[in-house]
Amino acid sequence: MSWGQPRSLQARQLLAASIGLVAFLALAGYALDRAFLETAESNLYQRMSSYAAAYADSEFARDGTFVPPYMPPDPRFDRPGSGLYAEIVLPNGHWDSTSSIGPVLPDGKLLEAPMETFEGPLEITEINGQVGQAYRYGRGLIYVGGDDPDSEFPYTIYILEDTTALSRQVEVFREALWRYLGGAGLILLLLQGLILRWSLRPLRRVIEELKRVQRGVTSRMSERHPRELEPLAESINAFIEIERENLDQQRNTLADLAHSLKTPLAVLRARLDDNVPEAELREDVDLQLRRMNDLVSYQLARAASSGHALFSAPIDIEPHAEQLVRSLEKVYAGKGVLCEFDITEGVQFLGEPGDLQELLGNLLENAFKWANSRVLLTARPGETAPNRRPGLLIAVDDDGPGIPPEKVALVLQRGVRGDERVQGHGIGLSIVQDLVRAYRGVLDVRASEELGGARFEVQLPPRL
Template identity: 50%
Template sequence: MARPLSLQARSLAAAGIALTAFLGLAFFALDQAFYDAAEGSLRERLQSYVFAYLAGSDTTRGGELLPPEYGPDPRFDRPAGSGLYAGIVGAKIRGAKDQVWRSPSAQDRNLPFGEELPQGAVRFRGPITTDQGDLFMLSQGVTWNTPSGGELQLTFHVAEDVNGLRRQVEIYRRTLLAWLGGLGVLLLLLLMAVLHWSLAPLRTLTRDLRRVEQGSQERLTGNYPVEVAGVTTGLNAFIDGERHRLGRYRNTLADLAHSLKTPLAVIRNQLESGSDPQQLRWTVLEQVGRMDEIVAYQLSRAATSGHSTFAAPLPVEPYAEEVVRSLEKIYVAKNILCEFDIDSQARFHGELGDLMEVLGNLLENAFKWAGHRVVLTVREIATRDKARPGLQILVEDDGPGIAEDKIEYVLQRGVRGDERVQGHGIGLSIVQDIVKAYRGELVVSRSEAMGGARFDARFRIH
């Protein structure tokens, strides 16, 4: 598969296309505006030539028109190739044949000067294709009052070839193309510099991630902008969670291996000592039972999946009901009443296995020691992260409770509050490990309302 373009390359390509389209449209618009302006200027110039011919003309006593001896521009008086032509069409024009007068530049040339216009009419045309090349022509019809009281109906024609206009447009286009091209290159270079500066935090993030992968850096510690800080915070939480999870797995395996050494050594010694078969049988059964307890404890400990940054929020109430239904079957003889005070909006932001472990161990402990009543309270608690509030799970019972001086002892792994009560003594330690993994705390005290134990587990309070 082809390697995808980088963000910088994508941005430059998109900006290049947009900039090319914009500059192309700007070139077309400016070129058209200049052409219209140049054509308008040409028309005004031809109009001024017509007015100059009108001002320079006169009439005789006989009512004949006397055109000016010299044109308003020297090019009208050149015999050939001047590019400026003038003509008058009408009646009684001295020196004209067939009632048509032409400037020296228009003599003996096939020009479209035969049209007659009514008084006041002005017509501008062009480019017109003629034998002399393409021309722009302005024609104006006038009525001339003679000294004898008569009128002459005349049409003045002035024409100019398009070469001058085309040269102006060509020069303007070259200049405009050079300027717009240079501006486009400059803008692209400026955009490259801006993109390089804007994407610098992403490059820093990439380098920091590479260092984390190589082990030379533990976390993402750069000073990132707001848009990237949220990503880096999530990644740091993810990295910390994975490190914690990996460390827990390693510790669990190491503890399991270490814990199994003693039972295995006892069994080996009994086998090597050649002791009585009956005694050997009971020793093996005793040590196998011990090993079973150790494995159960370590597996339960490994089951605590810990804090998960991207876990979906879980409602607490349905899972609490599931746990309580199971416990009511086990402790049916005690006839325990379990009351719920659960906020319907409360959510556990973590793994389902962790939620079930916490609810299961706390409620089972309460059912085990309660007299007749257990209360489960679940509430949301405020945290700095408004998007993911914290959670409080409070379990109280009406049992004998736990003495204040024994709370730390009970929370130790493998310790039971009463050795006569069946169990492995690891439930509360598992709860404590899970709560710590979620940056929370487990507080054990005496319930003022019910007199028994009170277990207050709070998640994401830091």
Template identity: 50%
Template sequence: MAARAAIATGFVLAGFLGLVGLTLSQANKQRALSALHDRLQNFAIAYITNTEVNRYGNKLLPPSADTLPDPNFLHPGSGLYAVAVGDYGYHWESSSAVGRDFSFLKPLEPGQSLFVGPVDTRMGRLYYYSYGVALDTDEKGKSVRLTMTVAQTEYQFEDQNAVFRHSLVIWLSILGVMLIVLQLLLLRWSLTPLRKVASDMSRVESGDSEQLDSQYPLELTGLTERINAFITSEREQRTRYRHTLADLAHSLKTPLAVIRSQLESTTGDEPARRSSVLDQVRRMNELVAYQLSRAATSGRQTFASAVPIAGHAEDLVQSLEKVYATKNVLCEFDIEDGAVFYGEQGDLLELMGNLLENAFKWAGHRVLLVVKMRPQPGRQRPGLSLSVEDDGPGIAAEKIEKVLQRGVRGDERVQGHGIGLSIVQDIVHAYQGELVVDRSPEFGGARFSVSLAAS
């Protein structure tokens, strides 16, 4: 990227400096032409000032040598010439113009001036300035016309421009190199944050860092935040895929236990047992579909429908009472009228099912399910408070964090997979809620409280 930017900038800079050089060269040429015009004009006026008319008014007297405006007019072939033509066949040439052919010059009317060049002549290419004037004589109303021409060869003019162009090329080249070096330094400095992002990404790929955690400029903050969000989402997705089979096995455990209980039972009529088994098979099928979909997506949804809680709670408790029939557990409800869960029905069943099953497993004889809605001003959907309490041995404060870990059971002697509470934590986390484990003030056993914020 830096190399491409440097090459592109180099071409643009070369074109720009070339255009600047051409513009400055043309401007200098115009300035030099203007200066040449003024210079030749001044020479012509100086000659005219020193040219006189004799007292009879019939002859022009040339300027004396000591009044010449430039000594080059004295040196033959110097490239600077002066020629005057006038009435009465007057013709005068400076010493430098002796033997030169100026037959191409034309006399001008008084007051006329002409600056021409470069023109091709036998002496080479010339720039010349001609000025027509009428010199007064002693006789009143009589004047003598004179045309004074001062010429300079082109090579002198071009030599001056060549020196300027040479200096201009050198300085523009130096400036171009300096600008390219400065641009490379600025480019390297400006790309430092991107190189930092690339370096941090390499650290994330190698496992040395969890996320892009450096300080970045404001322009890159949005990019790095989205990269971090993508990294987090990808890791959570991978974790969900890894846990799906374990969660699925755990979810199927209760229906399988009910089926086994019904098949092993020798009491009750056959149609009832068949209906119960079919209900559990149907629930197993729903669990498989739910877990597979949960592996891909999970969490709070903006347009989630309201799922009634009371009916599903009753169905879950009926299934658990069959599994733990020998314990004769009494499950009490304190569910607010109209209590609903805004999310996937499968998430609600997993959440309540795992909490209730855990309570049935550890309870002595009593379990309490409490569900309350928590409206909040300014929010369209109320929050939800759900708690499950039991009269079992409870969980010591120092063991709570360990029990919530995946694959850890509160008592290794008790049958289970140790991932039920972990599933609860995943669901609560996905819905941006909070799970608190403490001791039940009424029963003395464990109390699991879930709080989901209003939205």
């Protein structure tokens, strides 16, 4: 694998988990090692303190010399160079245990009672001449020999133990600790790999389904996916459906255009073959050309309106509406139509700017065409759904004659005008209907309660 090639998700997660696991095991091992060492030193302190207490129960001779116990608290005190040493520091001398014969130990000083010290490791010279280390515990005491206060004198007991036994314990513990931690780390890494493979199985299933869709084995992805992958599957299915609809729309548009042009072309061919007078032929050619121009304009408009994107940046409605209204007020200046806005602040259209222009333009132009003096444009948020952007409601009311309920379906048909005396191609409302269908919305035409004319209401559902 080259350095520039990105790692897979499984490799990334396994690497991150491995680094985290190694760091955790290292910190845990260090913490356990320190805890064991502190515990061992504490046990050593307690043991040396008990040895000092045993020597503190000993007596002193009349001349002030120390009389050791008949049985030392540990046999090692009677074995030279054993690693466990005792020293009694007196005001005018000191006493050393038999084990101190041979090694060179650090000199202790007299401590005030009841002072205690625990030092180490201190450097010593062992009986074989090698340099070693030892811990030293000291306790300051006062001996009271009788009722005479002058017989009291201070003394200090020192207990020394080399680090051989403690180092051996620590070494054994560390060996066992890192062996067990290493084994646990390998097992955890194996489990982590299995868990990652199991957790990434839904992603591999998504990839397999995409490959099946690409090969044409299936038409869409299944809906049984983990909750985190449901938006991805829904988006991919939506892309597939939109692409399929766009392809079908393009095919239908070309087919409809070809079918629509066949009749005018056939009429022209027949008139040419009939050798009709030139004036009559010119009139027929003009009529059929205008008819073909209307058909081409309609099909191009429908094709342009069919390619809206699934994910689009939100578009503010009010600026587009104001621009359209200003243009329409100039076109219909003779009628003096006034357009009012009832637009919720911040309401937006989730789609292509061209679709918004077609939708508002055709609805407003139709309202201006039939209104007597007033038009009302309403825009506010529509329905909401979890994990989706809110829908949209757009309505255009006019105070014109209105549309009888039985003629609503007729008016929405392609090429049909509500009144043949009014100029137009009869495709504006059909474009609106096609746009609304493309956005999975609903177009409702009814009487206007506010202005008394017609009300064209568009409801667009929530989108991804």
